[in-house]
Amino acid sequence: MKVSKLFLPTLKETPKDAVIKSHILMLRSGMIRKSASGLYSYLPLGxxxxxxxxxxxxxxxxxxxxxxxxxxxxxxxxxxxxxxxxxxxxxxxxxxxxxxxxxxxxxxxxxxxxxxxxxxxxxxxxxxxxxxxxxxxxxxxxxxxxxxxxxxxxxxxxxxxxxxxxxxxxxxxxxxxxxxxxxxxxxxxxxxxxxxxxxxxxxxxxxxxxxxxxxxxxxxxxxxxxxxxxxxxxxxECTLDYEKKEEAFKTLETKDTPNIKTIEALTAFFQCSPKQFIKTLIYEALDQEKVVVLIRGDLEVNQVKLTNAMMGKEFQLAKDETVVTLTQAPVGFAGPVGLKNVKIIADESVRYIVNGITGANQKDQHLVNVNFERDFRVDEFFNLRLTKKGDSCPQCKKELHxxxxxxxxxxxxxxxxxxxxxxxxxxxxxxxxxxxxxxxxxxxxxxxxxxxxxQNHDEDGIIFPMSIAPYQVSILPLSEEAFEPAEKLYNELWKKGIETLLDDRDLRPGFKFKDADLIGIPIRVTLGKKTLAEGKAELKLRKEKTNTLVLLDELSEKIEQMIKTEMEILNS
RNA sequence: CGGGGUAUAGCGCAGUUUGGUAGCGCACUGGUUUUGGGAACCAGCUGUCGGGGGUUCGAAUCCCUCUACCCCGACCA
Structure with missing residues (x-):
């Protein structure tokens, strides 16, 4: 393919929609264009x-x-x-x-x-x-x-x-x-x-x-x-090392917690560990079915385990209005005590909380000294805990990364x-x-x-592995006299079945180099005035910094060899 | 869905505070000179200022509304 004929809209500037390197480079190299959010067209190169x-x-x-x-x-x-x-x-x-x-x-x-x-x-x-x-x-x-x-x-x-x-x-x-x-x-x-x-x-x-x-x-x-x-x-999974504190049940009390909703804020307010809290989450499925999920304050619910616990049905955190309707309180004050007409499930960790703290289902109020069985019911217990860095390994109990x-x-x-x-x-x-x-x-x-x-790019652009590169070779004739030998090489390579680009555009060398680097063709052949005078061209791998000078007659064979070597590494 | 932001030429952006009839760079077209890492100069082309409505003599700019796109969150309770 001759570059002058190729639909290759490369971009010098970074499109503002793109954040990650691959997205930026796919847009810049003219591989893709966006049609709408999450919908992309592939252009010829891509x-x-x-x-x-x-x-x-x-x-x-x-x-x-x-x-x-x-x-x-x-x-x-x-x-x-x-x-x-x-x-x-x-x-x-x-x-x-x-x-x-x-x-x-x-x-x-x-x-x-x-x-x-x-x-x-x-x-x-x-x-x-x-x-x-x-x-x-x-x-x-x-x-x-x-x-x-x-x-x-x-x-x-x-x-x-x-x-x-x-x-x-x-x-x-x-x-x-x-x-x-x-x-x-x-x-x-x-x-x-x-x-x-x-x-x-x-x-x-x-x-x-x-x-x-x-x-x-x-x-x-x-x-x-x-x-x-x-x-x-x-x-x-992680090792579940819950222990029940040896502590007598204290009397259930209601405490004023003005505008204090998050576990973090509550921890500061009550001056206690987040492990003391019974976090109460309200989930809703697409068909409006609701379920209340309880878990210890320092832990998080694993969405997949929850789905499995609910027989494969997908639940999402309920909307604020749903929470308000169900608990009769604004978001931030939900608790299991007194909740009716709804299924309540709990993570195993909740069994072990003695004299816990949870929302009172009333604005600006929490309950303290809450205890399972005495104060609230749980329909079913599951292991719903999300394993995190720092938890202990389920196999050897060492710290997980x-x-x-x-x-x-x-x-x-x-x-x-x-x-x-x-x-x-x-x-x-x-x-x-x-x-x-x-x-x-x-x-x-x-x-x-x-x-x-x-995983394969540098500041100049993509570095395609030989196996999936859109073209294996890119030929850059830089001066007038280079066009003829370039075209000759181009034809030779295609005869060998090697997919080759010929940058026949009437552009300055810098432009061709930048584009070639950006689109990441693995092998680059540069034909310039100086090397041509010695009957040579410059051969370079995109992934390497250095280049070698090769006699024009030996180019196509050398290139064929290079491709073979690269492919062998990938296929081995 | 919640929060934040953006929308002006193909791309990247300025102009919006303080209303006066739209601009810069790149790209594009023609020309001259250039030619080993995104050239220089000259001359051009390019816009429903996201859509709709309103205020006003006059709106890219002020007000209302809708839409699209991006970022963060949605495991906060």
Whole structure:
């Protein structure tokens, strides 16, 4: 491709909407442009990268026997109702109506779609295992899209689903996937950390996330440097070392706490530890169901554990009006004592609080010496505590650390949820009807690209790994006499199948250098007056500072060798 | 959804306090000179000042309203 003909709107200045490096660089290099919040168009350069990443994903999937499908983007409401997810899923599910007022969903994930497809054709164990996948758009109306394609509302995902006659077979595919994923990320030039995670509303058990360490990561990963325990904070456990104080129950009293609402302010007011407080949180689901959650004042509720405790139903903190209606008091004064007509659940920590402090369900008042059973009821106890840095390791009891990470891939053992709910069956060897057991496996394609850029850039721009670079070579003729040898090299390289850019624009050298660095093509060939006089050109890797002078005749072979070497490192 | 902010040329911004009919840099078009790290000069083009309503002789500027986008939070009780 000749740059003069390429739609490549590079930007010299940083667009004001972008905050993180990958977003800034993807905009500046002309890879993407924004259409609306969380919605992006890929321009030719970006699309080339996207296609390369997809290609690698497809190769790795095909290698382990997965087969690619292309289902529709729209899915009917009925499908989602079969598994209960039409009501279980929160507002992130994009719901639309057709002209007949029929409800449809722009798929946020495709367990139902594929299981529906599979159950129609599945009859015998001889058809199993079956591994299916697609690389296509997903729609999630995110609460807050941000960071460019890192968290968009419409994005490309490689999602695979597997169906098995038994759990042993599922485990085998799960292992294959785990290896395929490592290989995929390696080939894209990413170092990933495998992390135990929670499968949330997907409804599974075993799962593993592929995380990339990054400060802009939206996930917190808990790790134990002592014994190697690693888990997503959403799933991480910690040693529960609650002890009940040997203290007699004191008389329940009401205290005036004018305008003192937060745990922090209350701690200062009462001159006691935050552990003395029974924090009372009111949650509400999409269908208005409410639940009151109690937890010790110094702890936080793990949203995923809460979802699991509520049988997979998603709850969010209730709106202020809801809190006011339920507690008859402004926000900040909620407590479990005297609450009626609502389910109350509590974290295990609450059992051990003696003579605790909590809101009085009246403006500017708190209750002291509150005790479980004597003063309030709890319908059910769960472990709802969010594990944090500083808690003790569930395995070795040493102190836990944490780091931020970007989730680029996720594999799950799903179990029977979807095949049971959707009545997918096959006949086993003994002629008995059975549900297949399922696995599901996702890779965020856009996010993978953003993460690669996040980890591979310098002050001048992107440094693409050879495997996913939009072009492998960029030729920069800097003077009049350089154009002819440049074009010759350009043709030679294309003959070898090497994707090459020729910057044939009538621009000053500095401009060409800046653009080449910005878009991050791995190999740069510079043809200038001085070196040309010696019959040589300058060869440089984007990721390295130094360059070498190479005879014109040897260029194409040298370049071919360089690409081979780079690709071998990524593929090994 | 709560809080904060922004909206003026393709991009980045000034102008809004104090109302007087829109500007700077980059980009773009033509020309001359340049040519190894985003050139210089000359001459140009480019705007429903986010939308609607109001006040006023007159609104980018003041008032009301709507919308879009960004940031923080939404695990505060």
């Amino acid at each position: 699309f080339k990268v996207l296609k390369k990443v997809i290609q690698i994903a497809e190769e790795e999937m095909d290698k382990i026997g997965a087969q690619e499908f292309l289902p529709p983007i729209l899915t009917s409401r009925e499908l989602w109702e079969e598994t209960g997810r039409y009501s279980l899923m929160g507002p992130q599910m994009w719901r639309i109506k057709d002209r007949h007022q029929q409800d449809f969903v722009l798929g946020p994930t495709h367990e139902e779609s594929f299981t529906d497809l599979v159950r129609r054709e599945l009859s015998s164990y001889k058809q199993l295992p079956l591994i299916v996948y697609q690389v296509y758009k997903k729609f999630r109306d995110e609460i807050r899209p941000r960071y460019g394609v890192m968290r968009g509302r419409e994005f490309t995902m490689k999602d695979a689903y597997s169906y098995h006659a038994d759990e042993t077979d599922l485990s085998k595919t799960y292992e294959d996937m785990r290896k395929a994923y490592r290989q995929f990320f390696k080939r894209c030039g990413l170092d990933t950390v495998p992390v135990q995670a929670d499968s949330g509303s997907m409804g599974g058990k075993t799962s593993e996330e592929f995380m990339v360490r990054s400060h802009i990561g939206e996930d917190t990963i808990i790790e134990c440097p002592a014994c190697g325990y690693v888990a997503n904070a959403e799933r991480a 944490s780091f931020e990470g970007i989730e680029v891939g996720h594999i799950f053992k799903l179990g029977y949820k979807y095949t049971q709910d959707m009545k997918a069956v096959f006949l086993d060897a003994s002629g008995k009807e059975q549900h297949p057991i399922m696995g599901c496996y996702g890779i965020g394609i856009d996010r993978t690209i953003a993460t690669v850029i996040e």
